[in-house]
Amino acid sequence: MPVELTPDPSPDPTPYDAVLLLSFGGPEKAEDVLPFLQNVTRGRGIPDERLKEVGEHYYSFGGRSPINDQNRELLRALRDSFDEIGLELPIYWGNRNWAPYLTDTLRQMTADGVRRAVVIVTSAYPSYSGCRQYRENLADATAAVEGAPVIDKLRHYANHPGFVGSFIESTAEALSELPEGSAIAYVTHSIPTSMNATSGPDGNGYVTWHQDVAAEITAELERRTGTERRTDLVYCSRSGPPQVPWLEPDVNDHLEELAAAGVPGVAVVPIGFVSDHMEVIYDLDTEAAATAKKLGLPMARAATPGTDSRFVAMLRDLVVERAAAERGEQPPRPCAGQLGPGWDNCRPDCCPAPRRPGASASPESAAPAAKEPA
Numbered sequence: 001m002p003v004e005l006t007p008d009p010s011p012d013p014t015p016y017d018a019v020l021l022l023s024f025g026g027p028e029k030a031e032d033v034l035p036f037l038q039n040v041t042r043g044r045g046i047p048d049e050r051l052k053e054v055g056e057h058y059y060s061f062g063g064r065s066p067i068n069d070q071n072r073e074l075l076r077a078l079r080d081s082f083d084e085i086g087l088e089l090p091i092y093w094g095n096r097n098w099a100p101y102l103t104d105t106l107r108q109m110t111a112d113g114v115r116r117a118v119v120i121v122t123s124a125y126p127s128y129s130g131c132r133q134y135r136e137n138l139a140d141a142t143a144a145v146e147g148a149p150v151i152d153k154l155r156h157y158a159n160h161p162g163f164v165g166s167f168i169e170s171t172a173e174a175l176s177e178l179p180e181g182s183a184i185a186y187v188t189h190s191i192p193t194s195m196n197a198t199s200g201p202d203g204n205g206y207v208t209w210h211q212d213v214a215a216e217i218t219a220e221l222e223r224r225t226g227t228e229r230r231t232d233l234v235y236c237s238r239s240g241p242p243q244v245p246w247l248e249p250d251v252n253d254h255l256e257e258l259a260a261a262g263v264p265g266v267a268v269v270p271i272g273f274v275s276d277h278m279e280v281i282y283d284l285d286t287e288a289a290a291t292a293k294k295l296g297l298p299m300a301r302a303a304t305p306g307t308d309s310r311f312v313a314m315l316r317d318l319v320v321e322r323a324a325a326e327r328g329e330q331p332p333r334p335c336a337g338q339l340g341p342g343w344d345n346c347r348p349d350c351c352p353a354p355r356r357p358g359a360s361a362s363p364e365s366a367a368p369a370a371k372e373p374a
């Protein structure tokens, strides 16, 4: 006789009545590119030369960034994943730099009667750009919309087994396409060294978290294969004025070094990114791939989480975890690596806005934070 299994009860979403997916946003056609770049860089002191260059990256893909479509797919995958376990929360989507704009989404949520929501940000690590800037956007949007819901942001998830696990599989796959003894180059978005210095509650959080995630992936692959290999953490997408130091080495310079060292191949693993958006398809798949080809260095790029089932289940579980924590329970907090699970609430002074180059060196001349267009 088959045993009737009682299904797990649906998880309790209390105190939340909605989820908000908050992302960067990107242009969808050539006419969008300039206004998008103006939204991103308002008050950020990015040289015109750099903006022209980045505009060309977008135009080379017809002016369309893949990021919005990737978020649409993530929304569908999250919906399915919530439905699977009976988690009855509506999921909304808003962006920092392009439609649907966060403020409009918040207006809709308010009109729909949402009182308290939990936000998933498509950025996994602590830093001003990846965390606090989103929290500032949320504060601004909440202030602009009367009766806006109270919003909690999920803990940073880079060291969650779901995120790390997704990269372990994609790195193994990339390595399987390469000669034996190939190196791993973990890649993330470069940021100003000053922004790294003040990231996370104790400083250097951005680099420290990346090192921890990289070490976890390396250790698991070594455990599986018994082979040690060269690994490095390197950076892409450097921007800003040349006199401002950003995290180095650049991935292209690193590839030169690997080739000179006689490494037989390299798996490029973009642990800083949750989906294959423009930084990945241009800076890695186009530019770094061309560098590797020129050097005769075999390169394979590992997939980002995107809608990988481990990643989607992780986001869902983090929503359930946070709801329990807000109810005063002590839910398990899955975590890989050495740093422990991320914090639910950032300290008020966490990841302060960087001082940006202005007309003079005084703090008063630092440009104001970027705002959405009115």
Ligand SMILES: CC1=C(CCC(=O)O)c2cc3nc(cc4[nH]c(cc5[nH]c(cc1n2)c(C)c5CCC(=O)O)c(CCC(=O)O)c4C)C(CCC(=O)O)=C3C
Pocket (backbone or CB within 6 Å): 024, 025, 026, 027, 037, 040, 041, 044, 046, 050, 051, 054, 065, 066, 067, 122, 123, 124, 127, 129, 130, 189, 190, 191, 192, 237, 238, 239, 240, 272, 273, 274, 277, 278, 279
């Ligand atoms: C840490 C980090 C992430 C990862 C975390 C996360 O995912 O959030 C990230 C993601 C992204 N960055 C993106 C695009 C851009 N970032 C820029 C500029 C900058 N990024 C910075 C940092 C980060 N950025 C910084 C310190 C600047 C300098 C200006 C400033 O100090 O604020 C610029 C201006 C041009 C340029 O300078 O390159 C653009 C166009 C897109 C969309 C891609 C698409 O369209 O597919 C995404 C997902």
Ligand SMILES: [Fe+2]
Pocket (backbone or CB within 6 Å): 189
């Ligand atoms: Fe960026």
